[in-house]
Amino acid sequence: EVKLVESGGGLVQPGRSLKLSCAASGFSFNDYWMGWVRQAPGKGLEWIGEINQDSSTINYTPSLKDKFTISRDNAQNTLYLQMSKLGSEDTAIYYCARALVLRYYFDYWGQGVMVTVSS
C-alpha cells in the first residue's frame, strides 16, 4: 500500500523557517518524481514544486522559488520542503504527493500537515 506521511508542521513566527518531511512507503521511492501542494484555509490547491528521481531537476511555482527548497533522501525514502521567510500567506495545509509526469498528475497524496504562521 502506498503511504505518504507528512510531519514537521506547527505554529511558526513570521520571518522564520520551517522544514517539512514526507515519509514514503509501499513503493519504490527512487523511481518517482515527487511534489508538494498546499491549501490555504478554505481555499483551493496550489502546486509548490517538484523533484525528479535523482534530484537533478527541481522546479517551483514562480512565486515561491526564492522561499522554498525541495529535496529528497532516497536512502531514507523521504521528501523534504524547506520553507524560509514565512509570512501569514504561507499558512496552509501542506501535502506531499507522488507525481506521474508523463501526463503530469498526482496519483497518491499524504494526509497533509498544517503550518500556521503567526506571532
Next chain:
Amino acid sequence: EIVLTQSPTTMAASPGEKVTLTCRASSSVSYMHWYQQRSGTSPKLWIYETSKLASGVPNRFSGSGSGTSYSLTINSMETEDAATYYCQQGSSYPTFGGGTKLELK
C-alpha cells in the same frame, strides 16, 4: 501560467440527478485531471488523462473534453459524491482550478 476556471463554484444536486462540472483553460492543454476532496481529507485522484477513472471510482463518473474545455459528469448523483472537485492541468507547470463544491440537495 495556464489558468483553470471551474464552474459552477457551488452547486447542489438531488440523488439520481445528472451533474456536469466544467473546467476551462486559458490556453489549450493536452489532458485534464480531476481530484475529489471530501471535507477534512486530502485530495484523491478521481479522473486522469481527461477520461480515465482512477482505481475505485464508480462508473457513474465520466470525464471528457479537449483543448480548453473539459467536464466531469456524474450520471446519477449519490450521497457519497458530495465533495469538492478540482481540475488540474500538467501541460505547462501544474495548475489547479478553484474547485466546484458539490452538495447534496
